Amino acid sequence: xxxxxxxxxxxxxxxxxxxxxxxKEVDIKTLKQLDKSTKMVDLRISAEIVFQGNxxxxxxxxxARKEYIRSDIVHIFQNDHLMNGFSLLNNSIQxxxxxxxxxxxxxxxxxxxxxxxxxxxxxxxxxxxxxxxYKEMGADYALPAGFSEHNLGLSLDVGSSVAxxxxxxxxxxxxxxxxxxxxxxxxxxxxxxxxGIQYEPWHIRYVGLPHSAIIHEKNFALEEYLDYLKTExxxxxDFNGKKYQISYYPITEQTTIQVPAKQEYxxxxxxxxxxxxxxxx
Numbered sequence: 001x002x003x004x005x006x007x008x009x010x011x012x013x014x015x016x017x018x019x020x021x022x023x024k025e026v027d028i029k030t031l032k033q034l035d036k037s038t039k040m041v042d043l044r045i046s047a048e049i050v051f052q053g054n055x056x057x058x059x060x061x062x063x064a065r066k067e068y069i070r071s072d073i074v075h076i077f078q079n080d081h082l083m084n085g086f087s088l089l090n091n092s093i094q095x096x097x098x099x100x101x102x103x104x105x106x107x108x109x110x111x112x113x114x115x116x117x118x119x120x121x122x123x124x125x126x127x128x129x130x131x132x133x134y135k136e137m138g139a140d141y142a143l144p145a146g147f148s149e150h151n152l153g154l155s156l157d158v159g160s161s162v163a164x165x166x167x168x169x170x171x172x173x174x175x176x177x178x179x180x181x182x183x184x185x186x187x188x189x190x191x192x193x194x195x196g197i198q199y200e201p202w203h204i205r206y207v208g209l210p211h212s213a214i215i216h217e218k219n220f221a222l223e224e225y226l227d228y229l230k231t232e233x234x235x236x237x238d239f240n241g242k243k244y245q246i247s248y249y250p251i252t253e254q255t256t257i258q259v260p261a262k263q264e265y266x267x268x269x270x271x272x273x274x275x276x277x278x279x280x281x
Contacts, residue, residue, distance in 0.1 A: 039262070040258045040259070040261070041258070041261045042258060043256065044254060045251060045267065045275055046253070046254050048068070049251070049267060049275055050251050050269035050270065050271065050272070050273065050275060051068045051269050051271055052268070052269050053266075053267065053268025054206060054208045054211075054266070055222075055268040055276050056068075056152065056154075057222060057226055057270055057272060058149050058152060059195065059197075059223065060147055062272060063146035063147050064146050064147075064151040064152050064271075065271075066127055066146070066151075069124075069152065070096045070098075070152065070153035070154065072096050073095065073096055073097075073124050074095070074096075074097045075091075075093070076088060076094065076095055076100055077091040077092075079097070082097065082101065082104065085108040085110075085116070086103070086118040086119060086120055087119050087120075087161070088120050093120055093121075093122065094124040094125075095120070095124050096153040099154055099206050103156065103183070105181065106178065106181035106183065109177075110170070117161040117162050117168070117169075118158060118160065119158065119161055120156055120157070120159075121158065121202070122150060123150070123155075123156045123157075124150060124151070125148065125150040127145040127146060130142075130143070130144070130145040130146070130150065130151055131144065131145040149186060154206045155186065156203075156204060157202045158204060159202055175201065179215065179216035180212075182206055182208040182211075183206050183212060184204065184205055184207055184212050184216070184222065185200075185204060186200070186205040186222065187200040190219075191224075195221050195222075195223065205222070207222070209239065210237050210242075210246070211225065211246075213237075213239050214235075226276075229276055230248050232248075234247045234248075235247075242280070243281040244280060244281065245278070245281065246276060246277070246279075247277045248274055248276055249275050249277065250273055251269075251273065251274050251275055257277065259279075263280065263281060265277055265278060265280065266278045266280075
């Protein structure tokens with residue numbers, strides 16, 4: 001949920017991310033000067049926000065909430081303007097319109113590298129569809145309704161028209177480059193013990209920048225990244241010349257935080273116990 005405002009710079013206790021892609025070191029003196037001139041406003045966050053947003057964790061422990069599924073789910077085939085740079089396995093595939101546009105932008109970037117045979121093989125599934133799939137395929141190949149990322153509208157399965165994804169140029173490109181566009185490979189080969197899911201080179205999930213960049217650089221699964229944010233509480237990062245502040249807040253029934261009034265920010269729940277506020281400076 002993107003808003004306009006700006007997050008209070010929490011000078012004490014801020015964790016600095018000294019990753020290779022962060023091109024500038026954060027200047028604390030500059031931040032203190034900025035903070036003095038910033039007009040602050042209160043932002044009330046209610047408990048249901050915990051279950052919404054691009055960073056919501058869905059796995060065998062934390063299910064998606066039906067009432068908070070993305071509201072912009074569309075049939076891709078029925079929206080010609082979305083069909084750029086990829087094809088569909090079948091005409092019934094649905095996905096968030098916004099995520100489809102972001103995926104299209106990503107695969108058009110891949111086309112510049114000569115990689116252009118992308119197919120969306122699966123997107124959003126409602127709870128009834130997921131339950132039917134689970135009953136038909138069994139627990140070894142599907143998850144119960146609510147416990148699959150496909151129930152969110154943020155995830156999709158991507159194939160190639162030339163080879164299986166683990167060998168196809170499309171699969172290799174996604175593994176190396178998807179993070180630059182806000183997507184992550186949700187179930188990497190070396191994280192099966194963390195995710196509880198077998199390696200799936202075809203399953204990608206949108207989390208947005210700078211989160212995808214940090215996940216890539218630190219070789220995190222989404223579970224590990226959310227734990228990291230809870231531990232660090234506040235991060236200041238600089239990626240490709242843009243500054244971001246990421247802050248984690250535990251949420252009770254209702255929590256009030258302060259945000260400056262004139263900067264864009266995004267609020268996402270983690271589907272467990274708190275929210276992550278990302279300020280785009």
